[in-house]
Amino acid sequence: MNKRQRVFSLQPNKSPKAVFARRYASHLVPALNKININKTSSQVNHKSFEQTVKHEVDMALALSAQEFAWSRFLQHKLLSSVHEDPSESSKILERSNYKQDDEEGGGEIKKRLKELQKLLPGGEEMNMDEMLGEIGSYIVCLELQMLVLKSLVQDNTS
């Protein structure tokens, strides 16, 4: 029974990963081109340019994974706050340091689940098992995003 289920797709590019990677690249590259065309030379090393790029990077992620709830949350967040604080990830790290072990037993797990919720865009609006389900797809999409970004960077630095 398991042998039979070892299937290969007819067209390898239709695999969900390939679909996502394609979508992601197709969202990100034109956006980056647009930014680069419009940028002024004074902006290049300024933090705001990096913020813009990061914004587009995240936006491309959100647009490429519309099937998931977290992507919709991410989209809303990005659209509502155009000038995002780039140190958001460090904020997340700080938050995790604040929580010490003041609860025992089930509390520890709950505490970690809450932390995980904060990492996931929109996680705080979800209930626990939904969040856990979404985390899986978020992780995979992050990994794929990383790969596309990596290849973009390495293709263009020579």
Add this chain to the structure above:
Amino acid sequence: MGRESNEGEMGFKHGGGDDESGISRAGITSMPLYAKADPFFSSTDWDPVVSGITGGGGGGGFSSSHYHSMAMDNPGMGCFPHYPPGSGSGSGYGNMPPSLLPFGECGGGHFLGSDKNGESVGRLIRAGESHEDHHHHQVSDEGVLGASPTRKRRQTEAESQWNKKAVEEFQEDPQRGSDGSQKKQKAEQSKETMNKESSQSEEAPKENYIHMRARRGQATNSHSLAERVRREKISERMRLLQELVPGCNKITGKAVMLDEIINYVQSLQQQVEFLSMKLATVNPEVNIDIDRILAKDLLQPRDRNTPTLGLNPFSGFQGTMPNISTSTNPQYNTLPQTTLESELQSLYQMGFVSNPSTMSSFSPNGRLKPEL
């Protein structure tokens, strides 16, 4: 076997959702083949249908592989209900379904060779589009352990683990089913019951959608049952996550696992941020070769079904998984290096990288070492 036919129908329906006229075309173009086999179909009733539809639809949109897969998903059986009613031969169709049975086997005999292809298309379609069924299935199947409808379970997994291979899911299912029941038995043995009601196995809490069987010796009031259902759900998800996050295979214990997951997500986010900073400093070319990115073998659906990721012999992205799974946390930072090297090597061997000098720039001390 029933499972398989269900899948076939599901896949077919979704495919129909994609391109309904296309599906009907496929179904009808399958007719002439069958027509030769079965004298029933050589009746004149069919001809106007066939010519009408193929004339109207201009049926050349299909590659032969597509046709085969569609036919295979439903060896004659489910094709017909999907035909649009306006296709003109309602009376002809009315007589069809009962006579399809001998016919279906005939069709099955024809297409045995392409069985895998058909199933994969159906499954992939379903995997990509089953998000609509998320809530629908979630409530109905999560609580049923052991004798779970694995098809539905596959669907919830397909959308929650969207990029996971369908094969992996299928292979996990029997494991998980047995694991679930084992876990439950251990839980009931070690758990102290609040109410000592024994062998009340028929009580299903009315307020839950999910019908949960209370095992012998376990508390059966609605609260604890709901609690247990929730806990089972959560541990299900955690098990899935365990396979996603590298290095978690050996970890037992929810808290540590969650820690690992948190660390992993944070490191991924940090790496993305770092990469986007780097991206800000380069000028992206207009023509990014997406196919080249895809050709890096990271997106091959093969071989993700190994239960232990360390056994992966393929190069490329998949080759990084064993690196990670056998290492500890700090090695996340060295991930890009190993990925690049292995990817580049595979690329170079495949002849994609035309410029061998680029390889030298990606030495272990190359630029892409993240400095965090």
